[in-house]
Amino acid sequence: MNKKFIFCVVWSIMNISIFSEVKKEILSNGITFIHNHNPNQPIVSVVIFLKMGEIYESKKCKGISDLLQSVIVKGTKNRTAEQIAEEIESLGGTISADASEDYSTLSVAVGSQYFDKAVDILSDIFKNPTFPKNEIEKEKINIIASIISRKDKIFDVAIDELLYNLYGKNHPYGRKPIDSVKTIKKFSQKDLFTWWQKFYGVDKNKKNVVIVVSGDVNYDFAKEIILKYFSDIPEIELSDIVYSEVKPKDKYVKKKVHFKQGYLMYGFISPKINKDNLSDYLSLKLINAYLGGGMSGKLFEYLREEHSLCYETNSFYPTQILDSHCVIYLGLDYNRIDIAKKEIEKIINQIINGEILNEDDLKEVKRKIKGRYLIDHQTNLQQAWYLGFWEIIGMGYDYDQQYIKDLDKISISEVRRVAKKIFSSPKIVIELVPKRK
Incomplete structure (x- = not known):
């Protein structure tokens, strides 16, 4: 066809x-x-x-x-x-x-x-x-x-x-x-x-x-x-949110664990959902979908398929009311962690410098997100959940339709600006290695 x-x-x-x-x-x-x-x-x-x-x-x-x-x-x-x-x-x-x-x-x-x-x-x-x-x-x-x-x-x-x-x-x-x-x-x-x-x-x-x-x-x-x-539920005075300001610094943590394999995880403080910073939020959603997204993601293609560095890899960026986080992770042979770190840094720098994630990639990522969006709205329960979700986090129920339209408006220049902003900021790197007997 x-x-x-x-x-x-x-x-x-x-x-x-x-x-x-x-x-x-x-x-x-x-x-x-x-x-x-x-x-x-x-x-x-x-x-x-x-x-x-x-x-x-x-x-x-x-x-x-x-x-x-x-x-x-x-x-x-x-x-x-x-x-x-x-x-x-x-x-x-x-x-x-x-x-x-x-x-x-x-x-x-x-x-x-x-x-x-x-x-x-x-x-x-x-x-x-x-x-x-x-x-x-x-x-x-x-x-x-x-x-x-x-x-x-x-x-x-x-x-x-x-x-x-x-x-x-x-x-x-x-x-x-x-x-x-x-x-x-x-x-x-x-x-x-x-x-x-x-x-x-x-x-x-x-x-x-x-x-x-x-x-x-x-x-x-x-x-x-x-x-x-x-109609008869009582009135209350809602408590305030309890949290402290996030001030991350570059930090590398190596921890010995009882597992036989190794694990590597990168974390970056990322934009919360907010009407005032939608460009940053939406751009990072696109970057995350490009990197992660299972077998079609850049991390899987490059780290697992091309270089056989890991048995699993992905990324995620949850929508949250307070400052969120973008996470890249992979499970691998602990002897290959140093090589994997260099390759992850290479991918991050290539995105920042515009060497990967071009206009065609961006169009493909947008199509992928739209397809998943439709699948996630197949049932009445799913539709009800999304309408309520956008409303309770302050964006309004109608943002469930506007979300995809706003993603379409994001340009490659905005994506690269946000990639540089997020991936150049302080990061936490977690390395898990087996305990030696």
């Missing part, structure tokens, strides 16, 4: 709006309500975003948001954990609660005919959790086991060490997960109720609660049901 024809078809698909009809309204009680009408399938998803996560936690509270979200679906004043699970299963649906560094979510997905019932269950969890003591202890065991198991995964050991050195111990992104084991063990039922009261309410000024409905229900009905079950 003609490649030009394929490209035109893909490009046409990419330019079709994913959302048929999206509306936003600030409800009378301060909740931000977003509705995406998608009548293509008789399914509906509801995602609630809350400004609650690690960036709001002090050292003494580290891990409490994660624990709370793990337990909040384990019982309410009206339903036991078993009843919640049975009711959702009887509707053929799913329910979940998650916590991240910057925000937390509650979500449910069901057939659209069960929308009212699903929101009833979700609101009961939101407003009436009981945090059963036995469930708290179970989740503590699970969370602590997950944290301790990080020492057996070489990537986790490397990234924990890198973020600690990049941000410092007083920054929420820099605190090591293992340090939260002591605090998690101490959290009581009372502590969870106190934390829940601080965040599970509406601060009208800070717009801390976003509810997204996406699927086969019309706007008026969706709004009616949300108001029916969420």
Whole structure:
């Protein structure tokens, strides 16, 4: 088949709006309500975003948001954990609660005919959790086991060490997960109720609660049901974000580990998502997609395929509310670490100097990001998540469509400017090598 024809078809698909009809309204009680009408399938998803996560936690509270979200679906004043699970299963649906560094979510997905019932269950969890003591202890065991198991995964050991050195111990992104084991063990039922009261309410000024409905229900009905079950949630005064200023310095850390292989990781402080520095943010997203992106990425092609230096390599640059980080990593034979460092530095310098990542590369990277974007929006739940994500981090729900358009506007000169700015700044390099017997 003609490649030009394929490209035109893909490009046409990419330019079709994913959302048929999206509306936003600030409800009378301060909740931000977003509705995406998608009548293509008789399914509906509801995602609630809350400004609650690690960036709001002090050292003494580290891990409490994660624990709370793990337990909040384990019982309410009206339903036991078993009843919640049975009711959702009887509707053929799913329910979940998650916590991240910057925000937390509650979500449910069901057939659209069960929308009212699903929101009833979700609101009961939101407003009436009981945090059963036995469930708290179970989740503590699970969370602590997950944290301790990080020492057996070489990537986790490397990234924990890198973020600690990049941000410092007083920054929420820099605190090591293992340090939260002591605090998690101490959290009581009372502590969870106190934390829940601080965040599970509406601060009208800070717009801390976003509810997204996406699927086969019309706007008026969706709004009616949300108001029916969420009109009585209390007002709160949201806590401030807890963090220290990031002042990185060039640092090289060599650590002996119990693994047989070696690991190399580079980290750079990078732009947070902000309307005032979109060019830097978007340019680095393109650079990251060029370097990483699996088998088609420059790191994989050059370090693994051409030079056989490593068994895995990639890069990532997460979208975060506070200063983010761009990370390059590779797993390899520890005897080849010195060679690998020279080759990584070579790639970085070539990008800065414009020797690689040209106009054609940039066009290809943009197409790759657009394709992944479409795939990430296939379901109502995914669409609801993205609308809520952009809203809760301050960019507005409609940036989900604008994001791709803004990426298209980034020029090769902007990419090179940002590459020089980021990769010439102080960096942290982590080298993991086996302990010698």
